[in-house]
Amino acid sequence: METLKKYFKSNxxxxxxxxxxxxxxxxxxxxxxxxxxxxxxxxILNSMVLFTLFAIGEALLIISGSVDLSxxxxxxxxxxxxxxxxxxxxxxxxxxxxxxxALGCVFGLINALLVNELxxxxxxxxxxxxxxxxxxxxxxLVDGKVIPIKxxxxxxxxxxxxxxxxxxxxxxxxxxxxxxxxxxxxxxxGRTIYLCGGNSQAARLAGLNPRxxxxxxFANSGxxxxxxxxLYDARLKSGNLDGTNNYAFPAVTAVILGGVSFGGGTGNxxxxxxxxxxxxxxxxxxxxxxxxxxxxxxxxxxLLLLALTLDYLANRRTKRIKVRRTVEA
Amino acid sequence: xxKKVLALLIALCTVFTxxxxxxxxxxxxxxxxxxxxxxxxxxxxxxxxxxxxxFFSSGVDPASRKTYNVVWAYMRPMALxxxxxxxxxxxxxxxxxxxxxxxxxxxxxxxxQNIQIYASQNVDGFLVVIDPTAADRVKEVLDETNIxxxxxxxxxxxxxxxxxxxxxxxxxxxxxEKVTQWLxxxxxxxxxxxxxxxxxxxxxxxxPNVDFNDRYTGAMNKFKELLPNNKVFTADGVSGKLxxxxxxxxxxxxxxxxxxxxxxxxPACLELYAQGCTRAVETLGMEDKVLxxxxxxxxxxxxxxxxxxxxxxxxxxxxxxxxxxxxxCGLVAMMDGKATADSLWSYRRAEGDxxxxxxxxxxxxxxxxxxxxxxxxxxxxGL
Numbered sequence: 001m002e003t004l005k006k007y008f009k010s011n012x013x014x015x016x017x018x019x020x021x022x023x024x025x026x027x028x029x030x031x032x033x034x035x036x037x038x039x040x041x042x043x044i045l046n047s048m049v050l051f052t053l054f055a056i057g058e059a060l061l062i063i064s065g066s067v068d069l070s071x072x073x074x075x076x077x078x079x080x081x082x083x084x085x086x087x088x089x090x091x092x093x094x095x096x097x098x099x100x101x102a103l104g105c106v107f108g109l110i111n112a113l114l115v116n117e118l119x120x121x122x123x124x125x126x127x128x129x130x131x132x133x134x135x136x137x138x139x140x141l142v143d144g145k146v147i148p149i150k151x152x153x154x155x156x157x158x159x160x161x162x163x164x165x166x167x168x169x170x171x172x173x174x175x176x177x178x179x180x181x182x183x184x185x186x187x188x189x190g191r192t193i194y195l196c197g198g199n200s201q202a203a204r205l206a207g208l209n210p211r212x213x214x215x216x217x218f219a220n221s222g223x224x225x226x227x228x229x230x231l232y233d234a235r236l237k238s239g240n241l242d243g244t245n246n247y248a249f250p251a252v253t254a255v256i257l258g259g260v261s262f263g264g265g266t267g268n269x270x271x272x273x274x275x276x277x278x279x280x281x282x283x284x285x286x287x288x289x290x291x292x293x294x295x296x297x298x299x300x301x302x303l304l305l306l307a308l309t310l311d312y313l314a315n316r317r318t319k320r321i322k323v324r325r326t327v328e329a
Numbered sequence: 330x331x332k333k334v335l336a337l338l339i340a341l342c343t344v345f346t347x348x349x350x351x352x353x354x355x356x357x358x359x360x361x362x363x364x365x366x367x368x369x370x371x372x373x374x375x376x377x378x379x380x381x382x383x384f385f386s387s388g389v390d391p392a393s394r395k396t397y398n399v400v401w402a403y404m405r406p407m408a409l410x411x412x413x414x415x416x417x418x419x420x421x422x423x424x425x426x427x428x429x430x431x432x433x434x435x436x437x438x439x440x441x442q443n444i445q446i447y448a449s450q451n452v453d454g455f456l457v458v459i460d461p462t463a464a465d466r467v468k469e470v471l472d473e474t475n476i477x478x479x480x481x482x483x484x485x486x487x488x489x490x491x492x493x494x495x496x497x498x499x500x501x502x503x504x505x506e507k508v509t510q511w512l513x514x515x516x517x518x519x520x521x522x523x524x525x526x527x528x529x530x531x532x533x534x535x536x537p538n539v540d541f542n543d544r545y546t547g548a549m550n551k552f553k554e555l556l557p558n559n560k561v562f563t564a565d566g567v568s569g570k571l572x573x574x575x576x577x578x579x580x581x582x583x584x585x586x587x588x589x590x591x592x593x594x595x596p597a598c599l600e601l602y603a604q605g606c607t608r609a610v611e612t613l614g615m616e617d618k619v620l621x622x623x624x625x626x627x628x629x630x631x632x633x634x635x636x637x638x639x640x641x642x643x644x645x646x647x648x649x650x651x652x653x654x655x656x657x658c659g660l661v662a663m664m665d666g667k668a669t670a671d672s673l674w675s676y677r678r679a680e681g682d683x684x685x686x687x688x689x690x691x692x693x694x695x696x697x698x699x700x701x702x703x704x705x706x707x708x709x710x711g712l
Contacts, residue, residue: 031450039449047442144567146462146537159466232438236463241537241567242435287446290429 011259014310015274022278022303026285035288038165045170048280050075050244052173052273053228054251055258056180057221059272062255063184064213065197065264066115066122068221069248070130074107075229076243077134080141082230083239086151093153101226107134108222112215130248139241147239158234169231176224181269193217198265254279257304278303372672375662381690382648382709383497383655387662391425397664399657400447402431402440403458403481405571407601408627410458412649413481417456417657420710424661426453437463441470448474454660458482459494461539468494477663477670479656483540484686492682495673497656499624499647500688501540501598505547508596508622508645511693513555519620519642520592527591529560531583533576533602536567544598544624552594560590566602576605584613597623600644604628607641616640626694630703633696646694648706655687 007013027035034040054071061068082100085091107129114125149155160168184190195203196210203210229244258275260267282303286296379385401417403410414430421428429447433440437460444455444467455478459467464485471478480496487493509530516528530552534545545563552561562583569575576597584593593615597603603623610619619640623629626646629637655674662668674685694702 034450037449040446043442043446043449046445047439050438139567144536144565148465235441235466236437237466237469238463240437240462242462246436284446287431287443288450292430 012268012271012274015258015271015278018306018310019274019278019281022281022285026281026288030285030288035285040284040288042166042170044277044280044284045174046167047284048276049167049169049173050228050232050247051251051254051276051280052177053224053231054244054247055255055272055276056177056269057217057224058248058252059255059258059260059267059269060180060184060193061122061217061221062252062260062262063197063264063267064193064210064217065200066214066217067252067262068108068111068126068218069123069252070107070111070126070134071104071221071225071228071251072244072246072248073130073134073138074104074222074225075227075232075247076240076245077107077138077141077229078104078226079229079233079243080138080239080241082154083147083149083233084141086149086154087147087239093151096151097154097230100230101223104222104224104226104229105219106222108219108225109215111222112218115218116211116214131245135245138243142239142241144241146241149233149237149239154230154234155237158231158237169235172231177269177273181273184269194265196264250279253304257308372667372669374672374675375667376659376674377676379655379658380709382651382706383658383687383689384710385658385662387658387665387667389665389667391423391661394425394665397426397453397661398429398451399426399454399456399660400429400431400444400452401456402433402444402447404433404437404440404460405435406432407571408631409600409625409649409652412627413653416649416653420653420657424657426657426661437467441467444470444474448476452476454478454664456481456656456660459485462537477660479660479663479673481652481656483538486539487683490681492679492684492686495659495670495684495687497652497659497687497689498540499645499691500686501543502547502550503688504624504645504691505544505549505596505598506551507547507691507693508544508624508643509548509551509555509594511643512594512596512620512622513552515643516592516594516620520617523592525556526559528556529562529587529590529593530556531562531564531580531593531595531606533579533595533597533599533606534563534565534567535571535598535602536565541598544596548596548598552596560587562587564602566599571599571601573601573605573608576602577609578605580606580609581613584609584615584619591618593619595619595621597621599623600625600628603641603644607639610640622693626699630699633699638696643693643695645691646699646702647689647691648703650706650710651689651691654710655689659687 027033057071058068078100081103082096085096085099086093111126111129114120115122157168162168162171184193192208192213195208196213200210228247232244233239254275255272256262257278258267258271260272283296283300286299375387376385401414417428431443454476455471457478457480459480461483468485480494482498484492484496484498485494532545532548535541549561564579564583566575566579569578595606597606600623603621606621610616616639621641622643624645626644629641629644659668659673663673670684674687677687678685692702
């Protein structure tokens with residue numbers, strides 16, 4: 001009962017209501033009620049895959065009090081590396097894939113190094129590493145060309161469907177968000193992230209190591225970005241020059257919409273999942289209804305503002321109650 | 330307060346949902362697209378009766394069948410694509426179809442996702458700009474939908490260079506040759522009797538795109554054929570974007586770095602690059618030393634309409650209707666079951682191609698001739 005009460009008062013409840021409203025609206029308005037057909041629900045989940053991977057990495061970093069603007073570019077570079085290795089060497093697919101992931105890890109560690117050792121702002125360090133170094137690296141790797149991927153396993157990873165219905169990438173992304181959700185909510189490591197994000201000074205005094213945590217989370221963000229870039233290329237069957245470059249910002253948006261505070265220390269993976277689901281369900285609904293692409297962008301912005309306003313109102317109410325109780329006590 | 334807001338929203342939503350549920354669900358009519366998909370022996374090419382800009386009738390009265398839902402999908406916002414969208418809307422009453430325009434804003438993965446979404450929403454046909462960066466995958470997804478489609482602008486070819494999707498566009502190499510030949514034939518009009526050995530080439534490219542690369546190659550080869558010992562420079566937009574700013578940045582850097590070159594030919598594979606180059610030339614004060622031309626005519630004709638008279642002197646004119654009319658007529662014929670991807674425009678098919686690349690008519694125009702050209706196209710468009 002207490003858990004239920006907590007849920008009704010939480011940001012997650014607001015998001016759930018918003019999601020239900022969106023789904024109900026588009027279901028009613030879609031031609032032939034096709035919005036909730038199996039194929040369209042699969043479409044929605046499929047469109048979330050890459051954003052989910054980026055959002056997981058971003059959520060952990062933002063909760064810990066940092067941010068990473070490079071994973072989109074890292075994804076492109078990692079995908080390009082995998083494609084180049086597949087096309088130009090005789091190495092097996094899993095080596096190419098691991099090299100791609102390793103590149104993501106290296107870029108993540110470079111970000112952490114710049115932030116922790118040289119004292120760069122995370123915003124500046126990650127944007128520079130991503131939009132200049134990783135982007136340029138991707139161009140060099142494929143020599144400015146598009147390289148087709150012919151390896152069947154990699155192509156299956158990107159386009160294969162389990163039981164002929166559910167894309168493998170959907171299962172993978174759902175599994176990952178579930179695992180990371182459990183790590184964040186139920187483990188000591190997860191609690192360390194919250195503590196460091198809430199007050200890094202206090203965390204340090206309590207014997208925790210925020211610097212070590214920062215290295216782990218940046219590396220994690222790099223690897224997840226790399227995985228997203230690899231899946232992107234595998235989906236398209238080609239190493240792509242622009243790849244996932246523009247995916248990180250929408251992922252950050254979904255994370256914030258999902259209740260993760262930019263101040264750090266709050267938020268959870270379920271909220272992020274709802275944030276992703278809301279944005280993608282909304283965009284899908286607009287497409288189904290044939291709304292012109294330019295208006296889609298405006299409508300998405302309005303949705304985000306609406307959600308943030310509801311979140312703000314809920315937070316303000318909670319704070320007022322807390323203040324009133326404190327005064328009464 | 331919060332609860333009241335939510336309660337109000339839920340109440341509104343419930344009312345709306347109930348109202349919507351009350352409506353009769355339209356029963357999807359059997360689509361000729363599905364039922365009339367020809368499977369038998371080779372079909373006669375119905376497009377043979379087309380006029381000079383590609384308008385033809387499938388033989389089915391548009392008023393006698395349902396209104397087709399057509400999706401016009403393209404990769405990034407560009408004047409040409411928006412103009413094609415507008416041209417499609419103008420053609421809707423003539424051929425009885427409804428257009429939904431979709432722009433992927435440069436995200437090819439999003440485009441694939443949305444093709445799948447549209448396919449699940451009773452769409453009857455696609456006109457698609459298939460981006461060369463993932464042409465195989467886009468073709469595969471479109472094939473899986475079993476819905477007729479025609480590619481626009483970018484050809485889709487197999488490893489041997491054979492066209493494998495019916496496509497309306499312009500042949501890149503020939504277009505590139507044509508614009509450079511025009512510069513060579515006309516430079517004396519602008520510069521007088523100069524020494525041609527003092528002319529250098531600034532050739533724009535966007536190398537990841539096969540068709541733009543073809544235009545670049547055509548221009549380069551023609552220049553080397555006409556002026557074999559002259560200097561050539563390549564401006565590859567791959568380092569930037571398909572936008573005016575990239576054209577500006579590349580031109581300003583190259584032009585400023587080579588003050589020894591007295592005269593420049595600039596054939597641009599893309600109008601936006603030509604526009605950027607023009608602004609760069611104006612900034613550098615080199616208008617009397619540079620002649621710019623390009624493939625495509627949307628932006629330049631608009632500038633001419635506003636009285637522009639600078640060094641961007643000509644273009645390979647392609648009316649939006651020249652893309653739109655053959656594309657939509659071909660698609661309607663396929664949706665009517667009167668043509669297949671194999672039979673469509675087969676009499677125009679180049680040797681070695683599996684499907685037809687419909688090379689649209691085009692001609693070089695200047696500020697003195699473009700209005701006549703556009704009026705001629707308009708009169709033959711069926712509008």
